[in-house]
């Protein structure tokens with residue numbers, strides 16, 4: 001009996017075979033267990049001889065099982081190590097990494113520049129009511145500016161009594177939302193997506209603006225000019241870049257100005273911050289008293305400037321991108337070329 005099991009255990013090929021042997025020998029119904037049960041039927045003398053022998057045999061078999069089990073485990077580990085070895089000297093497989101979209105990059109750049117001048121970032125919803133997008137900004141229902149903006153209106157089912165919603169046509173509604181919530185004084189920028197039904201080389205139905213708003217007791221157009229010139233110098237990395245303010249009209253500012261930056265155009269090369277050419281980059285002005293009022297800010301105590309600038313436009317200028325539409329085509333080759341790695 002001993003030889004039979006000791007040999008079988010030595011020859012077991014895997015843990016399953018070993019377990020079968022264990023059950024066969026020392027399991028509840030195993031051969032040795034059955035023999036031990038027979039001890040009870042023996043005479044005392046017989047038992048005194050057979051008992052210790054059987055116990056010793058059982059111990060020996062258990063020890064052999066344990067030793068074999070450990071050996072099998074080691075062998076399995078060796079096999080795995082042999083199979084799964086890794087050549088760390090092999091060159092890595094190329095991995096496709098994403099890159100920062102130029103619009104995101106430019107948004108981060110301008111946010112950092114304005115942050116240095118004390119502006120924090122405010123946000124508003126891209127789907128807004130026509131009150132925030134128009135009325136509160138002194139653009140009443142009949143105003144031609146509503147038609148000019150090529151507004152996307154949200155569809156409403158008959159009987160839906162919620163106020164009309166639009167895809168915001170500019171970031172100016174964030175002025176209202178911010179002042180409503182936090183009052184004056186304030187100094188914020190609000191970058192984000194805006195929407196107008198328009199499409200050609202310089203217009204896409206979705207594009208990006210950054211709104212600026214500074215309200216305090218004695219803020220003037222002079223402060224606006226300084227802030228913008230500081231911004232353009234930092235953004236385009238040219239000291240002393242000139243700006244030109246042209247009188248204009250927006251319902252939500254009075255007076256209003258469109259702002260151009262200095263540029264030159266030689267041999268088909270556009271250079272920002274030199275020469276005597278001008279490029280329009282933003283609309284601005286002193287916040288209209290009616291706008292302050294609509295946002296719950298007292299115009300007899302507070303005043304300030306606001307501006308709205310096209311992010312896509314200044315990104316095109318800074319990085320020499322000729323067609324606005326390419327920003328939003330999701331062409332991977334284009335994105336790789338103009339993308340910025342993090």
Ligand code: PHE
Pocket residue numbers: 169170171172250253283284285306307308309
């Ligand atoms: N909201 C204006 C536009 O989209 C820009 C603007 C913002 C002008 C703030 C003046 C003040 O054209």
